Amino acid sequence: MQYILDKSKMIEICEIITARMKGKWHEYYESRYKLQRGKNGNYQCPWPNNHNKGDKNASLSVDNMDGVWFCHGCGEKGNAATMYKELFGNTDTYYQEMIQSIGSSQFEEFLLGTSDSAEQALKENSLVFGKPNHSLTRSNKVMLNNAWVVERNTALLNNPDKLDFLLKLRGWYLSTIKKLRIGILEGKKHGYIIPVDDFDGKLANCAKYAPGSEYKWTWMDPGAPIYPYPTWILLSPRLIFAEGLTDTIAALSIGLPAVTLGGASNTNVEEKFHGQATKYLTQKECVIIFDDDDAGIKGAHKLASSLNKYAGTIKIVSLRKSDKHPNGLDEKSVDSNGKRTEKDLTDYIRINGGGQKAIDAIEKLIAQTEFYVPKQEVESESSDSVNASNQYEPENQVAGILTEQKIQHNQTQSTPFTSNPNGVTNSGAPSVKPVIIEYLPQLEPMNKFLERVTKRLEATQRFYVFEERLAFINDSHELINLDCNNLPGIINQFVEIAYMGVGDKGPYLKKYALLTLEQAKALIATITSKSHLPIIKIYTKAPVFDTSWQFIGTPGYHAHDEIYYAGPTITPVETLDTVFKMYEEFCFTSPADKANSLGMFVSNLYRLKQPVQAFEAISGNKPRIGKTTSPMAKAIVITGYEAKAITYKTDDEKFENDIATRVRAGDKIILIDNVKTGKRPGQVPLREIDSSVLERSITSPNLNFRLLATNTSISRFNDVQFVITMNNARLGHDLMQRGVPVNMRFDGNPRQRKFKNKEYLKWVRENRNQILAELAGMVLKWRKIADTIDYGKLAEHSVNQEWAATTDAILRTSGIEGFLMNFDQSEEEYSEETQCLRGLCENSENRNSFKRAAEWLEIIKTSGLQPGLLKQRESERAQVTVTGQMLTRGLERIFRFPDGAFSWRSRPCSSGSGTLYGIQPIEEEK
Numbered sequence: 053m054q055y056i057l058d059k060s061k062m063i064e065i066c067e068i069i070t071a072r073m074k075g076k077w078h079e080y081y082e083s084r085y086k087l088q089r090g091k092n093g094n095y096q097c098p099w100p101n102n103h104n105k106g107d108k109n110a111s112l113s114v115d116n117m118d119g120v121w122f123c124h125g126c127g128e129k130g131n132a133a134t135m136y137k138e139l140f141g142n143t144d145t146y147y148q149e150m151i152q153s154i155g156s157s158q159f160e161e162f163l164l165g166t167s168d169s170a171e172q173a174l175k176e177n178s179l180v181f182g183k184p185n186h187s188l189t190r191s192n193k194v195m196l197n198n199a200w201v202v203e204r205n206t207a208l209l210n211n212p213d214k215l216d217f218l219l220k221l222r223g224w225y226l227s228t229i230k231k232l233r234i235g236i237l238e239g240k241k242h243g244y245i246i247p248v249d250d251f252d253g254k255l256a257n258c259a260k261y262a263p264g265s266e267y268k269w270t271w272m273d274p275g276a277p278i279y280p281y282p283t284w285i286l287l288s289p290r291l292i293f294a295e296g297l298t299d300t301i302a303a304l305s306i307g308l309p310a311v312t313l314g315g316a317s318n319t320n321v322e323e324k325f326h327g328q329a330t331k332y333l334t335q336k337e338c339v340i341i342f343d344d345d346d347a348g349i350k351g352a353h354k355l356a357s358s359l360n361k362y363a364g365t366i367k368i369v370s371l372r373k374s375d376k377h378p379n380g381l382d383e384k385s386v387d388s389n390g391k392r393t394e395k396d397l398t399d400y401i402r403i404n405g406g407g408q409k410a411i412d413a414i415e416k417l418i419a420q421t422e423f424y425v426p427k428q429e430v431e432s433e434s435s436d437s438v439n440a441s442n443q444y445e446p447e448n449q450v451a452g453i454l455t456e457q458k459i460q461h462n463q464t465q466s467t468p469f470t471s472n473p474n475g476v477t478n479s480g481a482p483s484v485k486p487v488i489i490e491y492l493p494q495l496e497p498m499n500k501f502l503e504r505v506t507k508r509l510e511a512t513q514r515f516y517v518f519e520e521r522l523a524f525i526n527d528s529h530e531l532i533n534l535d536c537n538n539l540p541g542i543i544n545q546f547v548e549i550a551y552m553g554v555g556d557k558g559p560y561l562k563k564y565a566l567l568t569l570e571q572a573k574a575l576i577a578t579i580t581s582k583s584h585l586p587i588i589k590i591y592t593k594a595p596v597f598d599t600s601w602q603f604i605g606t607p608g609y610h611a612h613d614e615i616y617y618a619g620p621t622i623t624p625v626e627t628l629d630t631v632f633k634m635y636e637e638f639c640f641t642s643p644a645d646k647a648n649s650l651g652m653f654v655s656n657l658y659r660l661k662q663p664v665q666a667f668e669a670i671s672g673n674k675p676r677i678g679k680t681t682s683p684m685a686k687a688i689v690i691t692g693y694e695a696k697a698i699t700y701k702t703d704d705e706k707f708e709n710d711i712a713t714r715v716r717a718g719d720k721i722i723l724i725d726n727v728k729t730g731k732r733p734g735q736v737p738l739r740e741i742d743s744s745v746l747e748r749s750i751t752s753p754n755l756n757f758r759l760l761a762t763n764t765s766i767s768r769f770n771d772v773q774f775v776i777t778m779n780n781a782r783l784g785h786d787l788m789q790r791g792v793p794v795n796m797r798f799d800g801n802p803r804q805r806k807f808k809n810k811e812y813l814k815w816v817r818e819n820r821n822q823i824l825a826e827l828a829g830m831v832l833k834w835r836k837i838a839d840t841i842d843y844g845k846l847a848e849h850s851v852n853q854e855w856a857a858t859t860d861a862i863l864r865t866s867g868i869e870g871f872l873m874n875f876d877q878s879e880e881e882y883s884e885e886t887q888c889l890r891g892l893c894e895n896s897e898n899r900n901s902f903k904r905a906a907e908w909l910e911i912i913k914t915s916g917l918q919p920g921l922l923k924q925r926e927s928e929r930a931q932v933t934v935t936g937q938m939l940t941r942g943l944e945r946i947f948r949f950p951d952g953a954f955s956w957r958s959r960p961c962s963s964g965s966g967t968l969y970g971i972q973p974i975e976e977e978k
Contacts (some may be wrong), residue, residue, distance in 0.1 A: 077119040077132070085135060087112065094124075098135070102126035196273060198255055201247045204235025208244070211236060217263070218244070222298060223402055225305035232282065232301065245272070246297055248281050251328055259297055269297070278314060280324055280332075285311050289758065289765045290337040293355060295348055299341075299397040306401060306410055316342055316351030321358040335364035335535070339418055343396045344372045344381050356424045360570060365577040366424035369417055371400045376420070379404055379413055423577045425498045426570045486545060492552040492559060502575050505567075506584045508547045513609070515543075516616070518588040519768050522576050529607050529618035531591050536573045540566035589614035589769050590660060591718070594690045595622045595828055597658040601835060603828060613660060619692070620821050624828035628866060630819050631826045634685065637807050638678045641795035644870035649682065649794045651859040651871045652773065654827050656690050656720065659771050662855040665751045667774035669783065669791040671882070676802040679777040680725055682794075685816045686775075687721040689823050694813065697725035700741065700776070708745040712757030716766050720773065727778040740884065741776070742784030750774055750790050783882045785941050792849075793878035834865040841865070847872040876946075884919035889942040891917040893954045893971050902959060902970035905936035939969040946974065 081087050087095040090110020097107035103125050111125035122129040208214055208229070214236050218224045224234075235245045243262030250256040256279055258272040271278070280286060281297060288309035294300040296315050303310035313324045321329050338359050342348035352368045359366055373380035381394040381403070394403065404413040487508050491501050509515040515534075516523050522534040524542050534542065544566055553562045567575065579585055586609065590596070595605040598613040605622035609615075631650070640646040652668045670679045680697070687695035696714060701707040714722050727741055749755060749772070757766040776791075783791060798805055809815050816823070838861060847860035849872065860871040880886045892898050898911065909932055912918050919938070925931045942956045955974045958967050 075116055077114060078116045080119075080132065081114055081121070081135075087114075097123045097125060097128070099123075099126065099128060102128065196255065196258060201233050201235060201245075201255060201258070204237065204245055205230070205233045206235075207238075208234060208236045214244070223302045223305065223398055223406060228301060228305040232304070234301075246281075246301075248279060249283050250277075250279050251283050251286075251326075251332075253284070261297070277326060278318075278324065279326070280311050280313055282311065285309050286332040290339065291333075293338060293340045293342075293359075294397050295342040295351065296396075299343075302398040302401055303341075306407055308411065308414065313355070316347045319351055319355035319358050321355070321362065329362050333359065333362035336362070338363040338366045339369055339421075340367065340424075341369045341371065341397050341414075344370065344383065345392070345395055348396075357426060360424070360426055360573070364573070365581075367418060367421045368424055369414075369421050371397065371417075377417065380417075422499075423574060423581070425574045486548050488548045488550050490550045490552050490559075492554065494554055498571065498574060499578070502571065502578055505543070505547055505575060506579060509543065509579075510585060512546045514546070515585050516588045516609070517580055517583055517585050518591060518616075519766070520580055522579055522585070523588065525609075525616065525618075529616075531588075531616070531618065534576065536569055536576060539572045539576065540568075543567070586611065587614050588616045590771055591616045591618065592720070592771070593617075593619040593692050594656065594720070595619060595824055597661055597831060599661050601658075601661060603832065605828065615660070619824075622821060622824050622828060624832050625822075625825045626829045626833050628826050628830070630822045634816060634819075634823060637809065637812055638682055639796050639798045639805075641797040642870070642874060644872070644874035645793070645795045647863055647868050647870040648792050648872065648874070650868060651863055652792055652794075653686055653689075654830055654862060655855055655859050656686075656771075656773055657827060657831055658855075658858070662858055663753060663770070663853075664773070664855045665853055666790050666792050666849060666856075667746075667750050667776060668794055669788075669878075669882070670775065670777045670794045670796065671878075672777075672779055672796040672798070674798055674802045675726075675779060677796050677798040677805060678807075679779075679796060680723070681807075681812065683721055683723045683775040683777070684813060686773075687719075687723070688813060688816050689820050689827075690720045690773075691718075692820070695719065695721045695723040695775075697723045700724050700727040700743075704743060704745045707743060708757060711745065711749055712766050715755050715757060715768055715772065720771060722772055722774050724774065724776045727776055740782045740784040741778070742787055746774065747787060747790060782884065785883060785885055788879055788883055788886075791878075791882075792872065793874055793882065795874065795878060795881075830862055830866050834862040837865065849875075885938050885941070886945075888912060888917040888919050889938070889945065889956065890947045891915065893947040893956075894949060896951075899954065899971045899973070902957075902968035904961070904966060904968060905939060906932045908939060908969060909935045936967070940967075946976070 081095065082089075085098060087098060088110075089095055092110055094110040095112040095114060096110050097103065097112045100106040102123075103111075107123075107125055109125070112121055112123045114121045120129070120131050121135065209226075215226075215229075218229060218234070219226065233247050235247075237243060237245055237260070243260055246259040246261060247255055248257045248259060257276045259281075260270045260272055262268055262270075281300060282304070285291070285304070290309055292303060292308050292310045294303055294310045294312045296312055300310045300312040313319065313321075318324060321333070325332065338356075340352045340355055340359075342352040342355075349370075356366050356368055371381045373382045381400055383392065383395075385392065385394045387393050393399070400414070401410040404410040489501075489504055489508065514525050516525065518531060518533070522539070524532045524534055526532060532538070532542070548564055549567060551562045551565055552559050554560075588609070590613070592615065595603065595617065596615065597603055598610065598615060600612070602612075603624065604610050604615055604617050605624070607617055607619065607621065610617065635646060635650065638646075638649075640649070649668065649670075652664075652666075655662075655664045668683070670682060672679045684694045687693065696717070696719065698710040698714060701710070711722065724746075749770075753770055755766070755768045755770050755772065843861050843864055846857035849856035856872060863869070863871050880890055892908070892911065892915070895915070903911075909922075912922070912935065922931055922934055925934055939956060940958070943958055944955055946953050946955050952973050953976050954971050956969060957972050958969050960966070961968055
């Protein structure tokens with residue numbers, strides 16, 4: 053009797069059987085099949101003739117939870133039904149009664165494997181007491197934990213033969229094997245294990261890889277959920293989807309962000325991501341590289357379709373060899389059995405040389421691949437028929453089809469920007485009607501249709517590429533970043549899509565509609581990758597000077613330096629009354645501190661011309677004396693709103709994430725407020741502020757970050773001014789070299805100090821335009837007379853940046869002296885290291901003699917000048933190393949005293965090994 057299985061009913065019954073028998077399978081096997089346990093907890097194989105001398109070692113494992121079994125000696129495997137059939141046939145009353153007791157005697161054939169359809173289902177279905185090829189024992193199941201995984205990884209690393217197979221034949225790297233904790237099971241035939249973690253990084257399952265066996269890939273816990281592998285790679289902004297685990301690990305080994313869902317048939321994103329697809333895939337750059345065979349090609353397109361709901365861009369990369377791709381996989385390359393030898397990503401990496409060569413080849417291939425565009429869904433019409441002889445040209449209007457009434461239905465007015473003769477894009481153009489673009493999906497590829505939409509967007513002069521994203525400028529000059537959700541609605545005021553159909557009488561209008569989600573994704577990907585639209589390098593709400601020192605104070609797009617100015621119209625003036633009034637409220641320690649603050653303020657206007665690789669370090673002797681109010685006021689003038697303060701963190705990764713968040717928000721003034729440097733003096737040495745992330749952010753021409761929470765990539769021209777506020781500042785040496793010190797001092801109770809203007813920030817906001825006009829006037833006044841005045845020696849920043857001399861000249865032209873004249877003194881106050889070096893120079897006994905770093909260390913300790921950095925090093929050797937680094941950084945630094953100026957010098961030891969350091973007097977230019 054042939055029985056056609058009802059799969060839904062079959063699954064239901066199998067689940068019932070499995071639930072009833074869980075934890076009882078050992079008892080069942082012992083009672084029904086008389087299996088004998090060995091000392092190792094396993095059973096003797098019921099087919100002793102399959103073994104050379106019988107199964108003396110008890111090789112048969114049984115899973116007491118799932119009922120599956122496996123003989124490690126002869127390789128037989130199966131479940132309760134298959135064992136019964138082999139030992140007793142199909143007539144046992146007990147087993148039939150058990151099946152009938154659950155009301156499903158019709159599944160007897162299936163469970164006992166007596167029909168062809170049942171035999172096939174038994175092989176393929178994983179719900180019948182687990183997979184037949186499953187070899188997990190109950191004791192092994194308990195071992196599915198991190199400790200066991202580490203043990204198995206160590207066993208693999210200590211097994212050269214097993215390791216060589218992965219290193220030489222699979223192309224995996226040793227470092228990757230260690231990182232992924234790949235291991236081996238005990239015994240010669242057990243193969244390799246690959247741990248798979250869940251989204252929280254906890255062990256979820258282990259894949260078993262047994263090369264050459266009938267069941268090459270199995271799961272050690274078939275009932276556990278399967279996750280993308282590896283889950284931690286999902287934080288990458290780009291994901292390369294490989295077909296299987298072996299290709300994924302090979303790609304990870306050479307440094308590619310590879311991930312897999314488990315195979316060519318595992319392409320359901322919602323199922324594999326367990327509701328987390330939006331979190332990990334939204335706006336990601338996804339590249340699919342499956343095997344070069346029918347299953348791989350089909351699976352790649354299924355995965356692309358599933359990813360399309362979430363991903364930002366998708367590409368399906370073909371590895372096949374072609375005229376344009378001579379280093380691809382050769383489909384004609386086969387072995388003696390006619391089996392292809394080149395068909396997957398691992399093969400591609402191997403034939404392209406591995407390592408960086410393979411990466412370059414893959415990156416080039418990805419760059420040459422067009423973005424995935426889903427097939428357009430077309431409404432079916434009974435009268436539609438696409439006739440090959442009916443040549444329809446979408447570029448032309450279809451006369452008589454779009455009636456005047458239908459056109460008027462969606463005609464909304466808009467005010468696009470136009471270009472004036474000086475190249476500045478501005479508003480105020482006459483109202484125009486939106487353009488209707490007809491789209492006939494049956495006869496026009498989507499990319500051609502999107503090209504026509506892009507041309508219309510270009511003509512509006514409202515759409516730009518900003519920070520590698522598509523952006524829109526509204527009537528108020530506000531910049532709106534576009535995504536697939538807001539793009540269709542925004543462009544609808546400029547472009548109306550008339551979706552067309554083809555009937556017996558030719559083209560006809562089906563409907564007016566917005567761009568679909570898929571079309572919006574494809575349009576954004578195409579525009580940003582090929583830069584069809586003008587690029588905005590700087591979006592600013594404060595006027596600026598371009599690279600030719602031309603003043604930009606008129607709102608609009610200025611193509612010369614790709615600047616979009618979105619602030620008020622500013623006319624420069626040469627008075628400084630409002631700026632000086634703005635600065636009256638602050639208790640600067642000296643005129644130099646005030647000059648430094650004003651210099652950093654005005655430098656915001658010409659950062660495009662002269663990059664300012666410095667930050668403002670505001671230090672006060674007490675809290676509540678205006679350290680935070682000063683940068684808040686500057687932010688209002690430069691951006692129109694107060695700065696959003698962030699907290700300094702010693703964890704650079706978290707600190708970078710906070711900075712990236714403010715950069716993404718468009719802040720021009722990033723305030724790192726009220727930095728804490730440690731406990732009070734006399735208790736624990738104050739910790740100096742030091743941050744490689746902050747240094748990079750200050751000095752880099754372009755800011756590049758990646759937000760941890762969303763894994764969003766952020767790239768922006770560096771027009772940001774960083775401001776640090778602190779009490780009794782302590783800055784590390786490298787950071788201090790980038791600082792412009794602004795010191796504030798108040799003697800008395802700071803709570804009693806009141807601003808003269810009780811609503812100071814409100815006053816700044818009300819006078820913003822005048823302040824900007826006065827700052828711009830300072831620069832223009834200098835530009836007029838710069839060539840006619842001898843300024844003498846201008847200020848030099850510690851790293852000799854051009855902007856410092858320019859800023860000093862601008863300030864002097866307006867009668868403001870002292871820019872950076874407090875740097876040396878502040879450096880000593882801010883840095884314990886500098887205080888130590890100065891203290892050594894001040895003692896005349898230390899001068900004119902050269903010593904090793906170890907000798908200077910002893911002098912430092914006895915003189916009480918020991919910096920906190922030295923105290924943090926416990927070993928003598930580490931302290932000597934730190935001392936040598938400190939002395940090296942102090943070379944050529946000048947320290948002035950009543951009896952003269954002195955500087956640190958160095959020379960090699962007479963023995964030829966090591967360096968000597970000494971203090972010598974110098975003659976300074978008068």
